[in-house]
Amino acid sequence: MHVQVVLLDGFDPLDVIAPYEVLYAGGVASAGAVSVALVSAEGPREVPSGAGSLTLRATGALDPERAPVATVCGGSVILAMAGQLAGRQATTHHQGLDALDASGAHAVRARVVDDGDLVTGAGVTSGLDLGLYLLERARGPRIAHAVEELFAHERTGVVWRAQGLAPVGF
Numbered sequence: 001m002h003v004q005v006v007l008l009d010g011f012d013p014l015d016v017i018a019p020y021e022v023l024y025a026g027g028v029a030s031a032g033a034v035s036v037a038l039v040s041a042e043g044p045r046e047v048p049s050g051a052g053s054l055t056l057r058a059t060g061a062l063d064p065e066r067a068p069v070a071t072v073c074g075g076s077v078i079l080a081m082a083g084q085l086a087g088r089q090a091t092t093h094h095q096g097l098d099a100l101d102a103s104g105a106h107a108v109r110a111r112v113v114d115d116g117d118l119v120t121g122a123g124v125t126s127g128l129d130l131g132l133y134l135l136e137r138a139r140g141p142r143i144a145h146a147v148e149e150l151f152a153h154e155r156t157g158v159v160w161r162a163q164g165l166a167p168v169g170f
Contacts, residue, residue, distance in 0.1 A: 001138040002066055003036045006075075007047035007058045014124040015072045016049075016056065022131030025147045030139050039063075072121040072130055080105045089115040089162055093123045110160035129155045 005020050020036055027034040040047055040058035048055050071079060076090045080103035090105045091097075091113040101107040111126045112119065112133050119137075121130035132155055136144035148154065 001034050004039045004062055006062055007038055007040045007056055009048055010050040012124055013049050013051050013054055015127055018127035019131035022128055022147055025150055026135040026143055029146045030143050033139055070119045072127040073124050076100055076120045088118055089113055090120040091122045108160050111157040112159045114159050114161045128153050133159050
């Protein structure tokens with residue numbers, strides 16, 4: 001599995017670093033069965049964060065054909081506003097749920113949402129859980145568990161999927 005973490009000007013550092021570190025560690029734990037790269041739409045360049053002087057280097061250009069779609073925080077709103085999530089189940093930071101819904105997606109109040117070839121994470125710290133879930137889905141629970149232990153992080157909540165019985169009265 002190859003994952004591209006897309007850098008946009010003004011990115012939130014934790015949105016990028018959390019899943020990057022989890023996926024990188026998953027690559028080590030799986031003897032290279034997972035790779036991760038920082039990319040931008042424009043190709044290799046220095047990308048400034050929204051946190052003062054922190055800048056990260058994109059080492060390549062985004063290749064949408066190369067990896068499945070996954071977003072953290074406002075990334076799903078960006079995709080929805082571009083018309084990429086019409087009718088899809090997704091989540092975002094709680095302050096962006098209305099915008100996500102208004103853009104044609106079905107906003108779900110959950111930490112991680114799995115809608116098949118689209119996996120979305122809510123607020124910034126959910127990037128840890130999103131990365132662990134992607135590892136589990138692609139390389140199995142033992143790899144995900146090993147990385148979870150490495151970071152001394154226990155995943156929060158369940159991954160929401162449109163499966164099973166729908167609750168009534170809630």
